[in-house]
Amino acid sequence: MQTSIATVCLSGTLEEKLRAAARAGFDGVEIFEQDLVVSPDSPEAIAKLAADLGISLDLYQPFRDLEGVDEAQFQKNLKRAETKFQLMARLGIDTILLCSNVGTATIADDGVVVEQLRRLGDLADRHRVNIAYEALAWGRFVSEYDHAWDLVKAADHPRIGTCLDSFHILSRNTDLGRIAEIPGDKIFFLQLADAPALTMDVLSWSRHHRVFPGEGAWDLSDFLTRIAATGYAGPVSLEVFNDSFRQGDTDRTAVDGLRSLRWLEASIADASAAPAESAAQGPGLDLQPLPKVEEPRGINYVELSTDDLGALTRQMHQLGFQFIGYHRSKPHVQLWLRGKARIIVSEVTEEAGTTSAPVNGTFLRGIGFEVADSKSAMERAALLHAEEVPRDQTHNDEVLRGVFAPDGSEVFFHQFNETTPAWIKEFGHDHDEQISHIDHVNLAQPSNHYDEAVLFYTSLLALHAQSSQDVPSPSGLVRSQVMSSTDGSVRMPLNVSPQPNAEAVAGRGISSEAESYPEHVAVACEDIFHAAATALSRGLDFLPVPQNYYEDLDSRFDLDPEFLQRLQAHHVLYDRDEHGEFLHFYTSTIGSVFFEMIERRGDYFGFGAPDAPVRLAAQHRKNAHVNAQQSV
Amino acid sequence: MQTSIATVCLSGTLEEKLRAAARAGFDGVEIFEQDLVVSPDSPEAIAKLAADLGISLDLYQPFRDLEGVDEAQFQKNLKRAETKFQLMARLGIDTILLCSNVGTATIADDGVVVEQLRRLGDLADRHRVNIAYEALAWGRFVSEYDHAWDLVKAADHPRIGTCLDSFHILSRNTDLGRIAEIPGDKIFFLQLADAPALTMDVLSWSRHHRVFPGEGAWDLSDFLTRIAATGYAGPVSLEVFNDSFRQGDTDRTAVDGLRSLRWLEASIADASAAPAESAAQGPGLDLQPLPKVEEPRGINYVELSTDDLGALTRQMHQLGFQFIGYHRSKPHVQLWLRGKARIIVSEVTEEAGTTSAPVNGTFLRGIGFEVADSKSAMERAALLHAEEVPRDQTHNDEVLRGVFAPDGSEVFFHQFNETTPAWIKEFGHDHDEQISHIDHVNLAQPSNHYDEAVLFYTSLLALHAQSSQDVPSPSGLVRSQVMSSTDGSVRMPLNVSPQPNAEAVAGRGISSEAESYPEHVAVACEDIFHAAATALSRGLDFLPVPQNYYEDLDSRFDLDPEFLQRLQAHHVLYDRDEHGEFLHFYTSTIGSVFFEMIERRGDYFGFGAPDAPVRLAAQHRKNAHVNAQQSV
Structure with missing residues (x-):
């Protein structure tokens, strides 16, 4: 063509x-x-x-x-x-x-x-x-x-x-x-x-x-x-x-x-x-196919990069993640698991820098997607003009290939397999225990190219764009566009902040400006109260939820007082629709990343949209507080 | 109320x-x-x-x-x-x-x-x-x-x-x-x-x-x-x-x-x-009036601030401005005249700094408007919550009072008078020669507050908002909103650049980013070709106009070849509508300011809108060229 x-x-x-x-x-x-x-x-x-x-x-x-x-x-x-x-x-x-x-x-x-x-x-x-x-x-x-x-x-x-x-x-x-x-x-x-x-x-x-x-x-x-x-x-x-x-x-x-x-x-x-x-006359459009792609079956892992390993791993421990080990050939790379929720933590140090650009802070570096045919997916991505991630491969390691998404995050394609992924063995681990997985990943998008991300995930990963929403925050409306697979095994809300910080995010060298619009990994668990109780006992710095929120919740849903009390005691937010319920809590932000722990009940398919402004306001206050302290 | x-x-x-x-x-x-x-x-x-x-x-x-x-x-x-x-x-x-x-x-x-x-x-x-x-x-x-x-x-x-x-x-x-x-x-x-x-x-x-x-x-x-x-x-x-x-x-x-x-x-x-x-019942709204304001009769002067006095005054000389003198009590302030077009040039030096914030570069500092009652206008402005400009007043000088506009420029109110303004005498001058005046001033607006400027000029100066236009530039659409008096004696196109540079402009401490969207003073003259010839003979750095523009002009207006040739030889751009004609040329930019020299023929009321993209593209190229040279 x-x-x-x-x-x-x-x-x-x-x-x-x-x-x-x-x-x-x-x-x-x-x-x-x-x-x-x-x-x-x-x-x-x-x-x-x-x-x-x-x-x-x-x-x-x-x-x-x-x-x-x-x-x-x-x-x-x-x-x-x-x-x-x-x-x-x-x-x-x-x-x-x-x-x-x-x-x-x-x-x-x-x-x-x-x-x-x-x-x-x-x-x-x-x-x-x-x-x-x-x-x-x-x-x-x-x-x-x-x-x-x-x-x-x-x-x-x-x-x-x-x-x-x-x-x-x-x-x-x-x-x-x-x-x-x-x-x-x-x-x-x-x-x-x-x-x-x-x-x-x-x-x-x-x-x-x-x-x-x-x-x-x-x-x-x-x-x-x-x-x-x-x-x-x-x-x-x-x-x-x-x-x-x-x-x-x-x-x-x-x-x-x-x-x-x-x-x-x-x-x-x-x-x-x-x-x-x-039936048509003449040479026609001469249409060329691409290697086919099916919807991904799940998020295999998320990779975080950090220069504050202590704070990040402490938070992951508080959330019930277990430290598994170091990568056998990359001594600065750790694996943490919570059931099927896998987080790779790459420590950025002076020596370890494998990328040419200097990157600092704690940020989301990449996502591994489980696809039916990883080789075909990578070929397709290349033919769709995605830029390949340069990656050091050590002999004997599984060959992972990936491309850069429009927001600068790395997208890796993993061969889907019902059993434990092959690469896990590189960290000396081979079985999962807790019932938990990565439910969704929330990514910040550069402001002048937000439509590009929709096409990127549609064309490379066969994800579908849901209708977009505007979420009010203290510094303006955040445009939120969810990309997801049909069965919800992969969901990614893409957020465009009202304050343009395009370059900061695109390079993944997150500036302080971008920190007010952090990205997050949402981990699904079986029992949110148990997870919250563990986190409380381990001293997690929860994102604070206002009393006013719980009073409004009661007015909206007419909740059982004991349940409401339980939610509040565990810093858990709540939403409900005709399909089911959504219970979740947020951690404080480290660098430009925080975590959300969620429990879906019934067939609730959303992300707790009414709670997003509560989160954004709390993050705004925390950020303002930090800035005020720094300027003292 | x-x-x-x-x-x-x-x-x-x-x-x-x-x-x-x-x-x-x-x-x-x-x-x-x-x-x-x-x-x-x-x-x-x-x-x-x-x-x-x-x-x-x-x-x-x-x-x-x-x-x-x-x-x-x-x-x-x-x-x-x-x-x-x-x-x-x-x-x-x-x-x-x-x-x-x-x-x-x-x-x-x-x-x-x-x-x-x-x-x-x-x-x-x-x-x-x-x-x-x-x-x-x-x-x-x-x-x-x-x-x-x-x-x-x-x-x-x-x-x-x-x-x-x-x-x-x-x-x-x-x-x-x-x-x-x-x-x-x-x-x-x-x-x-x-x-x-x-x-x-x-x-x-x-x-x-x-x-x-x-x-x-x-x-x-x-x-x-x-x-x-x-x-x-x-x-x-x-x-x-x-x-x-x-x-x-x-x-x-x-x-x-x-x-x-x-x-x-x-x-x-x-x-x-x-x-x-x-006829209404009860206490009602208890409406309070404000001191009245009439539409301004003209732009009395424009004040430019510069740390590059040589380049700026050379350009003004090339445009036919005459140096009149220094202010009798402010040795760093010069007056330049071209007929009734009055430019005050304040040199910013280490010693001369009268403002608390350090300002650099060459930028438009303020505009003096001729109003029917300057005292009343100032009172009204204060009651409309405009911030007054702190101003050193020397004994015996005319008392000038003004306020800050939303874009950080200073707005001064001058008592309208058919004769030469009183303050001119402070520069030792009392008569005009050339037939020339300030036709319009084009101001860059901060991006998140563009509606504020419309209300500001409407409420303080009784100017009227014309319909707004989008002007294509190589870096995006520039939103242009003209504020003007009914008779056109005051006209101000307000431009919002597609790249947010709000803070830079608001403080009038113009950053290099803002330089791609410079502001300008348009000076009306009787004979554009004479003005251009003078400028050519004095070595003015005209903003270049592409050959393609003149060819397109010919296609659009079917011009006399000799006239077209004359336009091109003088770097003059041309527009026409059912009311009249518009001939104009631009200078290169110094700091964040350039000049436009214009001649209106007939009742042409516009600003040569079809020519604005030509100007923006030329400025973009020049800017890219300067940046490239600086980075070498």
Whole structure:
């Protein structure tokens, strides 16, 4: 599949955008006019740069407000078009996007539009360029793709085709049935964007909230499958206007975009043994599959990095974790177990530093996921442009391979096995005792790239995005997006803090700023009161829960006084829904990590959302207190 | 007028919120339940804190989903209500907000709701609390204020009244006529919020985008006038859910909020000689006026602070400014004139530092506005809680007084006078030569407080907010909000950069980060080509304009080739609309300031918006170039 991206998706100068698109691995780009207008590079220089980078210039866009106007205006518009055709020749671009008239159309007569398209086609033919006519969702008289197609069909000109843009079509909820009527060779261009399900005016939605396929609410597999069935063989191009992408890191956004296309392509390639595609004319999209991935079966381990081994291991002991041993070939790496909840603790010392960047503090370094086929998962990840974690492997150790997630944490793929994982033996241990496991891991996300994480976990690990929530904290709303497997064996709430600390988190060298939005590991146990009692007896520094919380709880749930008293005595928070109950407590934070101990009763599937503001407020107070003490 | 604010408007802990509300000068607060639930302070401690701070606790809120349910559910709801009434007694709050049922209502029968309200009233009476029933805009069966009032009227219970919230009423565009039917003493509470004109689902609009009165699109003067006419004598309270306020500085948001109420109060007090209010029963709102202010007549001067006097004054000379002299009593302060465009240049040296904070670089320090009554303007500003600029006054100098704007720049009020301003004589100068003036000043705004600036300039200087625009730059969208006087004699585009640099700008100690979003002074001249030729001959470092821009210009406007050539030769950018033409050029940036020289032809009223991306891209490239050189 030939991939392309509109330069407007990316931040930076035109040159920076082209270089980033090429580095990411796109086959081509669409040149967004304004990017060229503000560039100091001549069209010839841009064409040369693209050629040197090995990417094609697939489209010049947009050309606006041409058709449905009176003759005098149309003459002016033709003249304006001609200057663009000349410019395109200098760029070496043969197709231009023509958007349906939004601003100047006065004649709501298809006959006039058809005639004007045809005359534009004649002019275009003299310049050997093609016109891809697109219905903007807010076009004045032409706003539906099938209307645009009817006009193109009636114009019946070899230089006039249509451009299909998933945003303009799906945002209007138009019936997709008529796509099948369009011959693939009359689709002159294809633009893809996904979008979150928002209820707002379509122009603002389009200009600010588009995302890459897989990051929104739409079924782009179905959309692209329909296009593929027409025999369309041109570029599949991303056109995404997104406020965050526009200010994010250029290379990173480009990789995110290409990943979305590779994932989408593979999802269709998997289904393309179906007869629909074989019926199509021409070469078609040439869809490449990826090694398949199934949903992970669980979290095998979490790795924490620390320069405060004493505090961290004391807390783990208080929570009932058992020290198992040191890694046989890595003397600074310990294993702690609580049943199937496995925590690897890497002590960061001057000598032990295996990474090039200096990292300090206590932070979540990585997660091991149990997958059906770890080799295939890693191959797939690499083909989805994830960056591999450099890892020292000692002879005889199990070969673990992993990639970096968008938040800088390491994702490792473990072969799922009903028995104790093989690597555990490297710590001299081979059996579990307590009934306990890692229920979920809560990760802080960089602020300008939060959609990237959704696609990352969707495409690499087949996790599903749940609906996102805003959680109030004393310093603003925290956006929380849960990614989970269907059966809940893997759950990860991804949190975007209101205070941007993107760089701090992305590098996993957590700054003090990020400490107010710590990450955590939630460990499921069989008996929360027993776990809390043990922790109390071992002197755990619980995160304090206000008396007001328990009074409100009583008002909300009308609890048995003895039970309420028991909750409070154990610092345990409580939630309930129609499926079950959720009991949990939090530890204080070390570095940027804390623990949550939880007990799920019945089929409660959530995370105690009403309790999250209580936690955030307590952490805010503690943080303010620490800062005040430090400044004394 | 009794002022109040809901704690949910502010960031921080409940204690921080109460302290900030008291410091700002509010009479009371509404306690938002969640703020109490997450607080470690008991209700009694909160009541005592409020008493110590001298503020009242006016409302407990919200109570949800009570009415329109079956009897079994209603019994549970009454029990839940009773726990809140008991809590209110501990807080010393006598009124609770009851929101119309959103979640659990199943009975769309006004008779049932009336009966349930009455029974709630009986329970409330036993606890001596009042119920303020409010129609949420998205209520299931009750969503209009007049419907809620009909229900309250039918319940006919002394403990049951209504709460009017401007958001829920104005967002639905409901006819306001029936407000006049409600006796003031049956309005148990009044909440105000303004909002920008957005087309989106009302719940998201309400939860994320409310702003303080004067910062949005609604006519709250009319709304409050209607309330005043009912004889309502209770608190006028702000309930504003705003993502930025929730993460902004608590004290600052509180002051912003109180300013909005003072401004609104005065705007109504001015009109209250009208017979409408005198007809009302009871004490009413007791509206206090403010010293009046008229729109400013012009920008008297701009003051720049610099530690690079050579570069700055060289650039001003290149632009045709003339050095006039030093201030007679401030040897580090120079005056430069170009006709009526007056720039005061304060050199920052080790010795000269008159401010306590160390400031470096070249930055815009302040603006002098010409007003009809400078004394009255200053008094009004102080009553609107603007912070006065400490200023050394030497005996015999004109007494200049000013305040800090939200972005940290200084706003000075000058008595308007047709002749040369008095203070000019302090520099030994008394006449102007060139025909030139300051056309506009473009200021960078802190990111979490952009709405504050709109209210600041509206309330202190009677400027008007124009519609805001998003300007694409290589590092994201810049939100641009123009504040201007009706005749355009004062125009200020306020720009919020996509990269948050709030603190840097607010303190006017501009960091290197802020330099990519510099501020500028635009100077109007009679002949842009003459000005550009002079500047060229004097070696001005123009901001470069790409060749591509001129080619696009030609395509857009079909310009005379000679004119186009002339534009390009002089680095002049061009825009045109149906009213006139706009010709302008930019200088390079010194510190965080650059200049724009402009010529307006005809009645062109804008700022060359299509050219702004060209400028931002050129500045981005220059900045990247400088950074690259520095890191070599």
